Amino acid sequence: MRDLRRVRELLLGAGYTVAGVREALGPVAGGALARDEIVPALRATAGGSPVEVLTRLFWLQVPVPEGAVAVDDLTAAGLAEASGGQVRALLRVEPLEAVDGDGHAGYAVSDLKVRPGDGRVPADDHVVGTGGASANLAQLVVHRPVDNVLDLGTGCGVQAVHVAGRSPGARITATDVNPRSLELAAMSFALSGVDGAELLRGSLLEPVEGRRFDLIVSNPPFVVAPPGDRRFAYRESGMAGDDFCRRLVRSASRYLNDGGYCQLLANWLHVEGVPWEERVGAWMDGCDAWIVQRDVQDPAEYAELWLRDSCEAGTPEYRARYEAWLDHFERENVTGIGFGWITLRRSERPAVRIEELRHAVEQPVGAYAHEVLDGLAKADEFSTACGRLLAAAPGLVQEQIGPPGAEDPERIVLRQARRLRRAAGVGTVEAALAGVCDGTLPLDRLLDAIAQLTGMDAGEVRAHADAVLPELIADGFFV
Ligand SMILES: C[S@@+](CC[C@H](N)C(=O)[O-])C[C@H]1O[C@@H](n2cnc3c(N)ncnc32)[C@H](O)[C@@H]1O
Numbered sequence: 001m002r003d004l005r006r007v008r009e010l011l012l013g014a015g016y017t018v019a020g021v022r023e024a025l026g027p028v029a030g031g032a033l034a035r036d037e038i039v040p041a042l043r044a045t046a047g048g049s050p051v052e053v054l055t056r057l058f059w060l061q062v063p064v065p066e067g068a069v070a071v072d073d074l075t076a077a078g079l080a081e082a083s084g085g086q087v088r089a090l091l092r093v094e095p096l097e098a099v100d101g102d103g104h105a106g107y108a109v110s111d112l113k114v115r116p117g118d119g120r121v122p123a124d125d126h127v128v129g130t131g132g133a134s135a136n137l138a139q140l141v142v143h144r145p146v147d148n149v150l151d152l153g154t155g156c157g158v159q160a161v162h163v164a165g166r167s168p169g170a171r172i173t174a175t176d177v178n179p180r181s182l183e184l185a186a187m188s189f190a191l192s193g194v195d196g197a198e199l200l201r202g203s204l205l206e207p208v209e210g211r212r213f214d215l216i217v218s219n220p221p222f223v224v225a226p227p228g229d230r231r232f233a234y235r236e237s238g239m240a241g242d243d244f245c246r247r248l249v250r251s252a253s254r255y256l257n258d259g260g261y262c263q264l265l266a267n268w269l270h271v272e273g274v275p276w277e278e279r280v281g282a283w284m285d286g287c288d289a290w291i292v293q294r295d296v297q298d299p300a301e302y303a304e305l306w307l308r309d310s311c312e313a314g315t316p317e318y319r320a321r322y323e324a325w326l327d328h329f330e331r332e333n334v335t336g337i338g339f340g341w342i343t344l345r346r347s348e349r350p351a352v353r354i355e356e357l358r359h360a361v362e363q364p365v366g367a368y369a370h371e372v373l374d375g376l377a378k379a380d381e382f383s384t385a386c387g388r389l390l391a392a393a394p395g396l397v398q399e400q401i402g403p404p405g406a407e408d409p410e411r412i413v414l415r416q417a418r419r420l421r422r423a424a425g426v427g428t429v430e431a432a433l434a435g436v437c438d439g440t441l442p443l444d445r446l447l448d449a450i451a452q453l454t455g456m457d458a459g460e461v462r463a464h465a466d467a468v469l470p471e472l473i474a475d476g477f478f479v
Helices: 002-013 018-034 039-044 050-059 071-076 132-140 158-166 179-192 243-255 276-281 299-309 318-331 369-381 428-436 443-454 458-474
Strands: 080-083 086-089 092-097 104-110 148-152 171-176 198-201 213-218 256-271 287-297 334-346 352-356 396-401 411-416 423-426
Touching (some): 018 050, 039 050, 132 158, 132 334, 148 158, 179 198, 243 287, 276 352, 334 369, 428 443, 428 458
Parallel strands (some): 148 213, 171 198, 213 256
Antiparallel strands (some): 396 411
16 A cells, blocks of 8 residues: 555646646547547647656556656556556556545546457456446535445445545445455555545445444446346346345435435336336335436337447347347336436435436535435425525526516516526415515515515415425425
């Protein structure tokens, strides 16, 4: 680990951070890389500066001249090898940026990326680097400080590094079924300055039986692949269907402290004749829950996605493999596969919201995810007689829709300019309330004033508010 500490200084000293790499690459090469095209990036990093050399070596995975890097430090740490005057990376080292975009968060060490056209597929114990899914989860994770955290299925350790950066001093436990993951996660922690993390081998929650955490994060092996097929540990658990995610969700409350959070990405099956919300809703137990479906793919799209992910498209077995996935989904009456976010919070009186949100929302969601759950819990308890103060959420916009010149609008829409960017059709009472309530005046007085102004009956206005406000609170229009 001493060697890794020296490498950490080397990387930081060279400016090998996301900001440094972004600047070295520029937008065109950066965009091409996102499409797995490295030619523009090779041109952009031809200058030989320290950050360019490290970007070539650890990001683009191309050899660099021996004289261009501190080769002894890199080889001693097991990150690279030298031969014939060239240095080659043995592992991938990716810099991580804090999820709010404010500075460097650390490094993630993973196996070298297998690219389409390399003529091989990842090894069974391949440790995957950071990607869209891990970034998605990192942005979802709540920002409240925690004393202890479990990163379940830590892989390259990226989630633990992010949480450690936000909660200095937190006890970090990282688990994985793949021993190689634990080795590489330990290297990531050393390069990121995360000290004292506990690394445990085992499946699901087995390694932490009987323990409780303030936060459990997991980007689990959620991919639903045909049984008995080739299995990649980095994405498939070997459990039937979406069982891994179901079991984690179902057990979470037993492993959480009071008010503790469990957040994961998940795939769930859409099975013929069963609404997906009902199926996933049946997984919940002992926690407030916010489940968001971000995407749904049909069986063919799903099989193609994951066969491409493992670089199997274009191989001689491609057709047979593709058919095996389709046969499996057909046998199980699967009509689609949902992808989404699950946020759980241990609670005595669980409030649950299961919804689809396909549009872009304000990131990072983790900065306000706890308030989404607060809204659900508070909506459950709300009535105009509860004596609580109510405020319109910041950043609301009102749209009036109707024919030009008409005195009254046909529809009034409240729209959130921030956070989840929801829209809701509302009546005059809620629209008026959104205009006046700022959390300083009691709600009953505001409702009476609205009744007077509109000429409505005060009792009717309150009854209407009792009927519609809980949903608007749950949706974050009022707090
Ligand atoms: C998609 S990767 C996530 C890696 C990393 N946490 C991230 O966010 O990018 C899933 C991880 O789960 C691990 N895994 C697979 N089966 C598991 C199981 N039964 N129990 C625990 N971890 C498992 C894999 O080895 C892999 O490291």
